[in-house]
């Protein structure tokens with residue numbers, strides 16, 4: 001098989017970097033925000049047409065969850081209409097389109113992990129803009145929409161997991177949610193799953209793409225402490241105790257059973273955390 005042309009938007013972001021690494025043996029077209037602006041529909045069409053890729057992977061997104069509450073039009077322009085432009089451009093050039101969404105499309109009142117069949121009901125502007133983006137992506141033939149959650153593993157290391165890790169290493173007791181339940185997603189596992197779906201020509205559509213299992217942030221921080229053999233104490237807090245501009249859904253575990261049935265079994269979040277901490281070991285000393 002000859003090399004495929006793979007265009008990656010948001011290549012400067014944490015997931016974008018991992019996707020570029022995963023597809024580095026292909027003819028890669030990594031485009032940072034400075035190189036491709038999602039909200040400039042006309043230029044976007046020109047750029048995509050000029051490159052004529054066979055795969056477009058959209059890692060760009062407006063992810064400032066709290067700021068989005070007062071920047072509704074920016075959130076919609078990037079996360080909804082930007083996705084529509086890219087999806088249409090993918091159709092024009094006949095490219096496979098991959099887009100990433102979020103657990104924040106759910107209201108967080110479930111008690112068992114959400115599946116792809118569960119009804120979305122976002123509680124904040126970011127989640128709403130991402131849900132509309134999903135709709136636009138699913139409007140075209142053959143799009144893969146992968147919901148990820150609490151991403152970690154990107155460079156530079158600035159995810160919530162990295163912030164908690166840094167605090168633990170430096171003996172600064174981190175605040176950790178004891179009631180928010182998540183299924184974290186290691187960017188390199190998400191990247192391998194993405195490639196696996198494409199290579200296997202898996203049915204297009206919506207997949208939950210998270211590491212296997214779920215945990216509270218408190219339990220996750222305890223696991224970081226255990227794996228690092230650290231002694232720093234943790235400060236458990238509840239979601240309700242913080243008054244953040246954007247409502248945080250509380251229970252957001254996602255089931256990745258559909259992805260497993262399609263042939264890609266995600267490693268557990270504990271295994272992903274071990275690999276991540278090993279890769280950061282040098283910097284953490």
Ligand SMILES: NC(=O)c1ccc[n+]([C@@H]2O[C@H](COP(=O)([O-])OP(=O)(O)OC[C@H]3O[C@@H](n4cnc5c(N)ncnc54)[C@H](OP(=O)(O)O)[C@@H]3O)[C@@H](O)[C@H]2O)c1
Pocket residue numbers: 009010011012013014015016032033034036037038039058059060061062063078082100101102103130148149150151152
């Ligand atoms: N991070 C998480 O925990 C999380 C959780 C659930 C879902 N997701 C989804 O996963 C995807 C990747 O997230 P990530 O954590 O890798 O995000 P990230 O690190 O913030 O990267 C996003 C990239 O998109 C770029 N970007 C922002 N606005 C853009 C625009 N208008 N046009 C073109 N590029 C633009 C950003 O560039 P600048 O920084 O220069 O603006 C950045 O390089 C997103 O769809 C996000 O919604 C993330």
